[in-house]
Amino acid sequence: DIRRPAGVSTAALLLTAASGGGIVAYADSSRAEEAPEPPPRKKKVVVLGTGWAGTSFLKNLDSSRYEVKVISPRNYFAFTPLLPSVTCGTVEARSVVEPIRRMFEKKGKDVAYYEAECLKIDPTKKAVHCRSAVGTNLDGNGDFMLDYDYLVVALGAAVNTFNTPGVMEHCHFLKEVEDAQKIRKSVIDCFERASIPNISEEEKRKILHFVIIGGGPTGVEFAAELHDFLVEDLVKLYPAIEQFVKITIIQSGEHILNTFDQRIAVFAESKFQRDGIELSTGFRVIKVSDDSITVKCKSSGVETLVPYGMAIWSAGIGTRPVITDFMNQGKRRALATNEWLRVPECDSVYAIGDCSSISQRKIMEDISTIFKVADKDNSGTLTLKEINDVLEDICIRYPQVELYMKSMHMVDIADLIKGGLGDSHKESMVVNIEEFKKALCHVDSQVKTVPATAQVAAQQGYYLADCFNKKDHCTEHPEGPLRLTGSGEGHHNFRPFRYKHLGQFAPLGGEQAAAELPGDWVSMGHSTQWLWYSVYASKQVSWRTRVLVVSDWTRRFIFGRDSSRI
Ligand code: FAD
Numbered sequence: 001d002i003r004r005p006a007g008v009s010t011a012a013l014l015l016t017a018a019s020g021g022g023i024v025a026y027a028d029s030s031r032a033e034e035a036p037e038p039p040p041r042k043k044k045v046v047v048l049g050t051g052w053a054g055t056s057f058l059k060n061l062d063s064s065r066y067e068v069k070v071i072s073p074r075n076y077f078a079f080t081p082l083l084p085s086v087t088c089g090t091v092e093a094r095s096v097v098e099p100i101r102r103m104f105e106k107k108g109k110d111v112a113y114y115e116a117e118c119l120k121i122d123p124t125k126k127a128v129h130c131r132s133a134v135g136t137n138l139d140g141n142g143d144f145m146l147d148y149d150y151l152v153v154a155l156g157a158a159v160n161t162f163n164t165p166g167v168m169e170h171c172h173f174l175k176e177v178e179d180a181q182k183i184r185k186s187v188i189d190c191f192e193r194a195s196i197p198n199i200s201e202e203e204k205r206k207i208l209h210f211v212i213i214g215g216g217p218t219g220v221e222f223a224a225e226l227h228d229f230l231v232e233d234l235v236k237l238y239p240a241i242e243q244f245v246k247i248t249i250i251q252s253g254e255h256i257l258n259t260f261d262q263r264i265a266v267f268a269e270s271k272f273q274r275d276g277i278e279l280s281t282g283f284r285v286i287k288v289s290d291d292s293i294t295v296k297c298k299s300s301g302v303e304t305l306v307p308y309g310m311a312i313w314s315a316g317i318g319t320r321p322v323i324t325d326f327m328n329q330g331k332r333r334a335l336a337t338n339e340w341l342r343v344p345e346c347d348s349v350y351a352i353g354d355c356s357s358i359s360q361r362k363i364m365e366d367i368s369t370i371f372k373v374a375d376k377d378n379s380g381t382l383t384l385k386e387i388n389d390v391l392e393d394i395c396i397r398y399p400q401v402e403l404y405m406k407s408m409h410m411v412d413i414a415d416l417i418k419g420g421l422g423d424s425h426k427e428s429m430v431v432n433i434e435e436f437k438k439a440l441c442h443v444d445s446q447v448k449t450v451p452a453t454a455q456v457a458a459q460q461g462y463y464l465a466d467c468f469n470k471k472d473h474c475t476e477h478p479e480g481p482l483r484l485t486g487s488g489e490g491h492h493n494f495r496p497f498r499y500k501h502l503g504q505f506a507p508l509g510g511e512q513a514a515a516e517l518p519g520d521w522v523s524m525g526h527s528t529q530w531l532w533y534s535v536y537a538s539k540q541v542s543w544r545t546r547v548l549v550v551s552d553w554t555r556r557f558i559f560g561r562d563s564s565r566i
Contacts, residue, residue, distance in 0.1 A: 002204075020147075045468070046128055046148040048118045050077055050100045052454040053353025054154035056461025059107055060414070062469045068111045069146055073133040075100050075115045077541060078177050080454060082549065084221040086180035088187065088229035089561040093177050095548035098541050108540070116144070121151065121326045123346045133172075150348045152464065153323070153335065157354035157452060160318030166288035171313035174218055183312065187226065188565040190309045191234060194241045201563040207309035211293060213285050215251030215316035217506055218269060222250055222312060222511030227275050233431060233560045248278040250285055250295060252315075259451065261454055265516040267524045271508050282307075287317070317452055323355050328369055339496035340537040341464055352464055353457035377473065456499055467494045503534050 003381040041064050044338065047054050050072035058070065076097040085091040089519070104111045120129040123340075128151065132142030136562075159175055161167040172186060173179050188209070194207040210226055211217045226247055235242045249256060255265040256272075256279060272279060280295065288301070293306045323335050335343060335351045341507035343349040374382055374390045382390065474494070503517040505528075513529040516522055523531065 010538070017284070024126065029469045039114075043149040045150045045152065046071065046146050046181040047154060048072070048121075048128065049156060049355075050074060051154060051155035051156045052080070052114075052457035053156075053351060053461045054079075054152070055100070055103060056458040057152055057352065057465045058153065058461075059103065059427075060462050060465035060469075061464075063108075063109045063111050065472070066150075067471070068109075069116050069148075070100070070111055070113045071116050071128065071130055071146070072100070072113075073115065073117045074176075075113065077103060081536065081539075082227045083174055083180045084218065087174065087183040087222060088225045089184055089563070090225060090228075090556050093181055093503065095545060095552050097177060098492075098545055099222065103541065105283065114146075118155070118322055120141075120322065121153070121349070123151075123326075123349055126151075126347070144298065151350065153326075153343075153349065153351040153355060154353045154457070154461065155320050155323060155355045156457075157317035158320045159313070160316040161313065162316060164285060166290075167285075167313050170288045170290055171213070171311045174222060174312060174314055185565055186310050188563055190341055191238050191241070191563075192565065194244065194309075195238060201244065204241055204289065205246070206307040208241060208245045209308045209310075210245075211306060211308040212247070212249045213311060213313045215249045215256030215279070215281070216314060217257065219249060219251075219314040219502070220256055221507050222314065223247055223272070223277055227277055230507045231275075233563060238564055240272055246278065247276075248280055250283050250293070250306075251278065251300065251313060251368045252279045252282070252284045254281050258283065259507060260393075260504065260514070261516050261520075261522050263522050264516060264524065267500055267514055268506060268508055269432070271510070271512065275509065317354060320355065322529065340467070340494060341460060341497055345566045348465055352460035354452040356460070363533070384509065434472070453504070455502060455504075460466070460497060463497045466495070470494070477538060481495075505535070507532055 012286045031124050045061070045066040047058060047068065047470075050058075050070060054072065054413045055077045058068070061068065079096040080096075082091050082096045086093050087098060100113055103109075103112070114130065114132075115134050116132045118128050118130050122129065125147070126149070127145050127147045129143065129145055132144070135142060159173045172183050174183065185455045190207050190210070194204045199207075212223050226566040230245055230247075234245075253307075255262075255269065257265045260268075268280060282298045283295040284298055285293055286296050288311060291307060293308055293311060293531050294303055295306055296303050319335075327335055335356050337343055337351050337356050341350050341356065343351050343353055370390055371382075374386055433467070501518065503515060505513055507513040507529065511526055511529045512524070513532045514524040515528050515531060516523070537546055537550055540549055
């Protein structure tokens with residue numbers, strides 16, 4: 001049993017042992033002093049979320065420079081743009097996910113992953129409180145804490161029901177892979193239910209009425225997928241009930257796909273009309289019960305009951321509870337970041353993807369431009385109708401404005417004007433633009449300057465990883481471009497984040513798609529669908545998912561979709 005006195009090297013001890021013990025002069029202290037300094041402690045980076053933003057950050061981060069820990073309740077990355085295809089079995093769920101550990105292993109990343117949920121962010125202690133998503137630890141609750149030097153919040157967004165009664169209980173959502181799988185089962189369920197004997201025609205019509213609430217890209221793509229599934233596969237399998245099937249899209253705006261170029265919206269609407277997909281535009285859903293949806297016509301205020309068999313809510317995104325809690329600590333209303341994606345007032349916290357928003361400066365500039373365009377005669381005033389249109393335009397570009405207005409119960413423009421400008425303003429009066437803009441200033445940091453898309457999330461993740469990779473270099477060479485915001489704040493080491501829009505697609509079913517490409521190019525029809533196939537095949541995160549997705553498409557062409565309810 002050789003016990004080593006402090007400061008004595010192993011070599012000295014071995015020498016002692018070899019000489020048979022006895023008296024030894026422990027004179028090795030000079031060598032101990034010569035021992036090289038231990039390397040400086042690596043800074044701890046904790047990443048919350050393994051979606052588009054989180055994985056883009058992790059893939060591009062030089063993980064040898066940091067001690068990286070990742071928290072997410074899902075141990076995979078999901079390729080969300082193909083989720084609508086999963087709902088009808090065009091593509092299988094496993095084809096659109098990639099295990100997160102495999103991604104790290106393939107990229108040679110030294111990253112620790114924990115399948116857990118972040119419950120609370122504590123910026124004062126620089127720690128996150130987490131709970132295991134896979135059972136408990138010895139204490140019985142599975143809770144643990146991780147401290148960080150840098151925190152990257154990439155938690156994505158939650159579904160937003162705008163507190164519409166009954167939506168949570170009765171509607172399907174299309175946010176996660178599990179949602180898509182549930183929808184697939186429910187569609188088949190509806191067909192099987194409607195095929196049971198002794199069901200009245202009226203009941204069959206109700207069961208086979210598929211209602212999609214929200215005419216944005218997700219709602220439209222799902223409607224197109226469902227229509228293809230019906231006409232290509234289900235009508236052959238359920239010929240007796242074919243005539244009772246109906247698909248309806250309820251959209252509060254005047255057009256579907258209103259974030260797209262108007263030509264695309266018009267093309268999509270006429271294609272859907274030809275396909276028999278009903279478009280209820282200008283209607284707001286105010287209540288959902290187990291068998292009917294109450295809608296209110298925005299122009300007449302008349303309420304109508306719409307019986308349905310299955311409803312899908314894709315009308316908006318909201319904030320996750322952990323983010324709401326974090327914002328409340330700092331009395332912030334949104335997880336606003338500066339243009340370098342750092343959360344101001346919080347030391348070393350960054351936010352990327354759908355959970356973050358860039359401050360209101362840019363949006364206020366954009367709102368000014370929208371007003372300028374609307375004020376055609378340069379009178380400085382707009383009618384209420386024009387204001388309505390302007391606001392709709394703003395809400396389309398910046399969904400957070402609408403969320404904010406709804407959370408403040410300013411759903412109606414008239415209410416907003418009353419709230420912002422005082423009761424003296426009657427609905428019939430023209431509105432002074434400057435006064436109205438002041439009222440709109442309420443939108444404050446709620447507003448997101450870029451859309452909540454995978455493109456934005458991935459670009460932000462890439463940008464932030466690049467900044468992290470260059471941090472040491474920039475600390476040693478602090479000269480950098482002049483900081484763009486504020487005055488007298490000195491230099492900032494990195495160029496600010498700038499979103500580069502690479503275009504967007506809208507698959508419309510029947511092997512047709514529409515695309516908005518950079519440089520104001522618009523492309524529609526069958527050839528665009530082939531462009532969509534090639535872009536989405538090339539964008540897959542691995543060769544494994546690429547092969548799976550392409551083989552799923554091929555399988556569907558040859559054998560059709562699988563309608564088994566498993
Ligand atoms: P997400 O990708 O949602 O990732 C959030 C991550 O946080 C997930 O890993 C989640 O598990 C994790 N998480 C959640 N809660 C916690 C917690 N408490 N603790 C730890 N981790 C947590 N965008 C496009 O650009 N093009 C498209 O065609 C397109 N199509 C879409 C189709 C559908 C059906 C949907 C739903 C979205 C689509 N989007 C599309 C939008 C795109 O998916 C999102 O903008 C993108 O996912 C945002 O990335 P994110 O990393 O911010 O969030």
